[in-house]
Amino acid sequence: MIDVRLLRVDLEATKAALARKKVSGEEVDRAASLDARRRQLASQVDELRAQVKALSRQVGEAMRAGNAPGARALSEESKRAGAELAALESQGAALEAELRDALLRLPNLPAPEAPDGVSPEDNVVVRTVGYDPDGYQPHQRVPHWDVGAELGILDLGRGAKIAGSMFPLLRGQGATLARALCQLALDRNADAYTEIRPPSLVRTPVLEAVGQLPKFADDAYHIERDDLWAVPTAEVPLTSMHAGEILSEGDLPLRLMAYTPCYRREAGAAGRDTRGLLRVHEFDKVEILAVCTRAQAQALHEEILGRAEAVISELGLPYRVVEICTGDLGQSHARSFDIEVYAPGCDMWLEVSSVSWFSDYQARRASVRYRPAGGGVVQLCDTLNGSALAVPRVWAAIVETYRQADGSVQVPTCLYPYMRGEKLIRR
């Protein structure tokens, strides 16, 4: 969430910044006025409480002095003040809750550098690497759902039988390929990132911390009986790993990575780009993440983007880097770059990674802070993350790109060790 103080000190500027993300001025005003009312009430409550405390202290003193009637009188007075206090307090609590909810729903401020825009069409292609529109043979122009069915490595029908549509089932070398990709991504980042295997079911506050709740509850799977949520990405547990902690500046940046399954209901996306592996409810992903100071954030953003690109390059897939415009930026994002690989079979650019800087938006929600090395007040951390590798779409692009005239698929060299040395996927 954003700093409430922005609503007091810099309301107009904040409105202007949020307007770039298509937030109405009224919504911001509403939060600002809730905040003003809350503070006004809080100072009344403080004052009353101070009075009750003072009276209580006097009751104790009177009793010790053996002045029972005096104590009784003071106690009566305090009781009256206490009743008044309770009433004000419950009003205050209600306001507080309302404000918190309003604040939780306000998105992060976009970075000034983020390009203006209202929809995905306004996103900016920063660079395109290795793409040659004329460099493809007809045998590469087969979509992965056909390639997968043909080779018996992707069985959408059986996946659907077990769990419903958009729950793919990989088989044989297809399953091995998926695992190989995770392995590769983990190994390529192990030089700097600590591998974590977090729980993939989490509590409500954990999902709230990343900005997923309360606004986007419909997109996540919820296990009612235990009140747990299935993570949509490893970002969720990793961001909350240090929730409520005060880290030492010397320990920053924290570099973490994790493989997890990811679960998404894709509630709003019915019917859009849902063929094959383009959009699925469950998939595997390796996420890399950093917790750092504001000063370190920019460099880490580039680092994570570079690492995500490196894995795609090593797989030999053409890709482009797209900077997300303000109107398309996610709730929690301040600035974000997508990596899209080119899939020749379906002739589409597929988003395979989103590398984002969250400024202190998530850290404030999760309360992840650090103590500056030179002393001084505790500061909020910044968080950043990106997919090192999201399996299904990369899997799709590989199967399409490396399909040969005879229908078999060549395994990219870097995956040999993870494919038990096999160089070819065939029937």
Add this chain to the structure above:
RNA sequence: GGAGGGAUGGCAGAGCGGCCGAAUGCGAGGCUCUUGAAAAGCCUUGGGAGUGCAAGCUCCCCGUGGGUUCAAAUCCCACUCCCUCCGCCA
């Protein structure tokens, strides 16, 4: 799942319902002494909200949420987590 025990500041660990945001020890920081270091001594050392130019003042936080009371770290209830034992089980 059942039975017990526990949760207090960076850590360890006290805490009679009022004088407890909290003893004490360790750790950390500063200073004195010293050529330097060690030792010793002195001092400092949690987070948050509000208000104020500031000094300051007020309030909240002793796992979380409720309750009792004039007054709760202290009493009661619920929940969460940790530990021990039993059961079950990959």
